[in-house]
Structures are given as structure tokens and as C-alpha cells.
Amino acid sequence: MRKAHIWFLVSLLLLTACTPRIEKEEEVVRETKESREHAIIPKYNLSGEHYRTILPFKPGETRGLIKSTVANRLDINELETGLMRLSQEYFNPEDYYFQEGQYLEEEEVIAWLGRKESGGENETPEGLNPPLAKGSSLKEVNESSPRYLSHILEHNFLKKNEEDKVELAGVSVALSLNSVHYYKQENGYDRQFDIPIEQIEENGKRIATEIVKRMRGMDGLKDVPIMISLFIEKPKESVVPGSYFAKTLVGQGDRSISKWETVGEEYVxxxxxxxxxxxxxxxxxxxxxxxxxxxxxxxxxxxxxxxxxxxxxxxxxxxxxxxxxxxxxxxxxxxxxxxxxxxxxxxxxxxxxxxxxxxxxxxxxxxxxxxxxxxxxxxxx
Missing domain, CATH: 3.30.300.190 (GMP Synthetase; Chain A, domain 3)
Structure with a gap:
């Protein structure tokens, strides 16, 4: 009991030492697509590894969509926290403030997640997944044209200028890619196809190139640096999350991807x-x-x-x-x-x-x- 009491006191001391000092927040002006508003920058952040979030909090345009597009809760958590971790290499938490994505709208993202239009069901002109291939069976059709893109996640990073205004200074986008394609056979039984990693990588990079072109055509994103990262999901039943495997920074005003950098991360x-x-x-x-x-x-x-x-x-x-x-x-x-x-x-x-x-x-x-x-x-x- 004496040792446990000592450990309990240690934990209380650590909690006391980590308690933030109350300081006055900093007021700034935040310009959005629709208006200008007063906002607050918290003086304290959890650590140098975390971004401060501009207040009042602005929910992302696709808030909640990820729950219907990514099946594994562990993948959802890692997709979000991992994107913040990778973003720190390009957008230093000491200089940038975090905001959920405000530019990719929900209807737009849903359309992009669809299959490319070719006359089939759930296909759209904006779809980034391949159209269903021709074949003599559902197995042949699905396994020759799996759905690669599962979700698109956007984070915004703001920076304060000399006029005490915070403005968009960087965007990070994660493309969540399926490692398994799920479909039903003619008899109604659930089936799954393990997508070869080479196909995942090739199509992820193809899709990323197209997304950069589309984002450069949006108001407010023509000249902002964009970090693109590729995430591979685990199967639905997995007890460990997927991981990022590639990233790149599209520089200010650039409209194409020149090279990719390998991300050597893995959960085991x-x-x-x-x-x-x-x-x-x-x-x-x-x-x-x-x-x-x-x-x-x-x-x-x-x-x-x-x-x-x-x-x-x-x-x-x-x-x-x-x-x-x-x-x-x-x-x-x-x-x-x-x-x-x-x-x-x-x-x-x-x-x-x-x-x-x-x-x-x-x-x-x-x-x-x-x-x-x-x-x-x-x-x-």
C-alpha cells in the first residue's frame, strides 16, 4: 500500500506540473469564404506536437462523412491523427493554426468517391474510382475494377499576418485507399478481393494528381501549398489501424506532382x-x-x-x-x-x-x- 500511495502522489504532482497557466487569449480576424469574423487563438497548446485550433471551432464541410465511407474505427482515428502528424513537417505547429477542412464540400467529395461515369449504377462524371469493367461474372467484374478510393480528408492550416488576420497558408489532404474490395456474388454471398499493393499505389497516385488539378481550380486554393498523403486501410475486422505510405508537397502555385516521398509507418x-x-x-x-x-x-x-x-x-x-x-x-x-x-x-x-x-x-x-x-x-x- 505504501508504494501505491507514493505512485498516487507522483501522479498528482505530474498532473499539477502539467496544468496549463491561465493566460489571456489572443483575438484575431478570420476571413472565410463567406465573411470576416472575430476569432480567438488559445495561448496554450498541449505540446509542441499539437496544433492550436482557432476558436470558435468551425466544423469541416465533410464532417461526419468519414463514418459512412471508412468501415474500421481504428482507421478513422489514424487517418485523422496521422494526417496532423505528417503535416508538421511542412506546417510547423509553432507557426500555423489548425482548422478543419473548409474547401471540399460534402456533395463534391461524395461525387469524387463514386465510379467514373460509364452508364452504370452509382457512377458520376466526377467519379475517381474506375467504372465497372465488363465480364461474365460479378467476380470477374469486381476483381478487375475494385474501388480504390474510400475517403478524402482535408485539413486547413492558418497563419497570422501583420494585420492580426489569420489566413489560409496550407492545406493537407489524405486519400484513404481500400486494401480490400467487398462485393456480393450472384448468389448474394459476401465476397472480398485483396487488392495488390502495386495497384493501390498506382491508382492512389493517379487519383492524387487529378485531385490537385481540381483543387487548383477552386477559389482560395490556386496558390496555397498542398500536402497530399496516401493512406491504406486495413480490412474491416482488423484490430490494428492502417497506415500512411506516401506523401508529397505541391508547392505554392504548382498544379502537378513532381515526386513522391515514402512514408515508412506501420502498426503491428x-x-x-x-x-x-x-x-x-x-x-x-x-x-x-x-x-x-x-x-x-x-x-x-x-x-x-x-x-x-x-x-x-x-x-x-x-x-x-x-x-x-x-x-x-x-x-x-x-x-x-x-x-x-x-x-x-x-x-x-x-x-x-x-x-x-x-x-x-x-x-x-x-x-x-x-x-x-x-x-x-x-x-x-
């Missing part, structure tokens, strides 16, 4: 055959950690880990441990034990988050930030 499930084959050392660390947990706590249910890799190097590891508890003392003892295991099994350059859960909800949280000697531990009351 532990335990899994893929993790063992591709990242054997990390899979072994997770296995040893899991064995130590299982050895000392009989009510243990399982350990599930998700690793985030950049250029094949593990950066962040999120671990979820569901367990059955019978007392608060057991929660405290288990959390203390886990904290020691985390410090023992995982090197200091990896950020690790551990969520301990029971049927009653979240029980404790352990966070070991990369490079930090002491973890943050919180036990929910």
Missing part, C-alpha cells in the same frame, strides 16, 4: 505471426513480458499489444491487459508489478502505455515516455 499486432516474422526481437520482448505477467497473476486473461513503427523502428507500444480483480489492493499490487516489468523489459527509447482493464472499466494506467527515467502511474478510484 502483438502477438501475431507477422510480428514474429518481421520484428522478431520486439516480439520476443513482448512474449517475455507476457510470460512474466502470466506467471505471477492467476486471474490474468491476456496481453494485447499494438506497436507503431517508423522506418522499421518501434516508436510506441500500447498494451491492453484485461484482468479479473477482487479488491483494490489487488489492483494496486498488480499495477506495481507491471510497472517494474515495463522498466525491465522495454528499452528507454520506446514509449510504452499500459491500460489495465476489468469488467468494471479502466483500473490503472502506466505511461513510460521515451527517454524518461520515471514512469507515470495512475490508479483509478
Amino acid at each position: 499486432l502483438f502477438p501475431s505471426d507477422y510480428a514474429t516474422n518481421a520484428y522478431y526481437d520486439d516480439a520476443t520482448k513482448m512474449l517475455n513480458f507476457t510470460n512474466d505477467v502470466e506467471r505471477y497473476f492467476p486471474n490474468y486473461v491476456g496481453v494485447i499489444g499494438t506497436g507503431f513503427y517508423q522506418d522499421q523502428q518501434l516508436q510506441d507500444l500500447t498494451i491492453t491487459i484485461p484482468i479479473q480483480f477482487y479488491s483494490q489492493a489487488e489492483v494496486i499490487g498488480f499495477t506495481e508489478y507491471l510497472t517494474g516489468l515495463i522498466m525491465e523489459h522495454f528499452p528507454p527509447y520506446i514509449s510504452v502505455k499500459v491500460y489495465v482493464e476489468s469488467i468494471g472499466g479502466q483500473e490503472s494506467l502506466i505511461v513510460k515516455e521515451a527517454g524518461k527515467e520515471e514512469p507515470y502511474v495512475h490508479i483509478y478510484q
Whole structure:
């Protein structure tokens, strides 16, 4: 109990240290497509890795559409947060402010997500997906012309000028691409076709080129730098999200894409055959950690880990441990034990988050930030 009490005090001190200082916000003028309005720039942001958002908050023109176009909730989260992460290379959070996309309207995006018009159902002149091919069966038709483009996500980045006005200074666009094409056969059974990665990449870049041309024809976007990124979704049933695999910056006034840059990001499930084959050392660390947990706590249910890799190097590891508890003392003892295991099994350059859960909800949280000697531990009351 004494150790747990110390950890609880540590968590309170950390929370106090991280509490933002109340300062006066900064008032600016925000010009939109329709009007000029007074807006507020918050003085405090969560960290140098986050953008400050102009207030009042302006919902994006396609707000909510992503829920009907992207099936996996994990893909939705990563599509949005990952786009912000990639944007930081071009639009520094210290100089730019965030706003949801205001230029690509919902009806427009829906039309772009359709198939190119050729007389078939759900086809439009503006469609960026290929028209249905000819064939003797639904299998042949669908697998020779899968739907590649699933969603288009837009973020805007504003900058303040000398007249205390914030104006559009950059746009980021993510193209979410299917890795699996779902369709029904003649007998009505659901079928799926795994799209070859080469086809996904080729068609993603083709679609991106066309989107840049269209955006350059819109009012307000003729001269603004546009960052385009390509995201590949995971299958609907996946327990890890998809990832970005390419990006490019279309410079101010440019109307075409000159080159692409590879984005070496990937989410990996532990335990899994893929993790063992591709990242054997990390899979072994997770296995040893899991064995130590299982050895000392009989009510243990399982350990599930998700690793985030950049250029094949593990950066962040999120671990979820569901367990059955019978007392608060057991929660405290288990959390203390886990904290020691985390410090023992995982090197200091990896950020690790551990969520301990029971049927009653979240029980404790352990966070070991990369490079930090002491973890943050919180036990929910």
C-alpha cells in the first residue's frame, strides 16, 4: 500500500506540473469564404506536437462523412491523427493554426468517391474510382475494377499576418485507399478481393494528381501549398489501424506532382505471426513480458499489444491487459508489478502505455515516455 500511495502522489504532482497557466487569449480576424469574423487563438497548446485550433471551432464541410465511407474505427482515428502528424513537417505547429477542412464540400467529395461515369449504377462524371469493367461474372467484374478510393480528408492550416488576420497558408489532404474490395456474388454471398499493393499505389497516385488539378481550380486554393498523403486501410475486422505510405508537397502555385516521398509507418499486432516474422526481437520482448505477467497473476486473461513503427523502428507500444480483480489492493499490487516489468523489459527509447482493464472499466494506467527515467502511474478510484 505504501508504494501505491507514493505512485498516487507522483501522479498528482505530474498532473499539477502539467496544468496549463491561465493566460489571456489572443483575438484575431478570420476571413472565410463567406465573411470576416472575430476569432480567438488559445495561448496554450498541449505540446509542441499539437496544433492550436482557432476558436470558435468551425466544423469541416465533410464532417461526419468519414463514418459512412471508412468501415474500421481504428482507421478513422489514424487517418485523422496521422494526417496532423505528417503535416508538421511542412506546417510547423509553432507557426500555423489548425482548422478543419473548409474547401471540399460534402456533395463534391461524395461525387469524387463514386465510379467514373460509364452508364452504370452509382457512377458520376466526377467519379475517381474506375467504372465497372465488363465480364461474365460479378467476380470477374469486381476483381478487375475494385474501388480504390474510400475517403478524402482535408485539413486547413492558418497563419497570422501583420494585420492580426489569420489566413489560409496550407492545406493537407489524405486519400484513404481500400486494401480490400467487398462485393456480393450472384448468389448474394459476401465476397472480398485483396487488392495488390502495386495497384493501390498506382491508382492512389493517379487519383492524387487529378485531385490537385481540381483543387487548383477552386477559389482560395490556386496558390496555397498542398500536402497530399496516401493512406491504406486495413480490412474491416482488423484490430490494428492502417497506415500512411506516401506523401508529397505541391508547392505554392504548382498544379502537378513532381515526386513522391515514402512514408515508412506501420502498426503491428502483438502477438501475431507477422510480428514474429518481421520484428522478431520486439516480439520476443513482448512474449517475455507476457510470460512474466502470466506467471505471477492467476486471474490474468491476456496481453494485447499494438506497436507503431517508423522506418522499421518501434516508436510506441500500447498494451491492453484485461484482468479479473477482487479488491483494490489487488489492483494496486498488480499495477506495481507491471510497472517494474515495463522498466525491465522495454528499452528507454520506446514509449510504452499500459491500460489495465476489468469488467468494471479502466483500473490503472502506466505511461513510460521515451527517454524518461520515471514512469507515470495512475490508479483509478
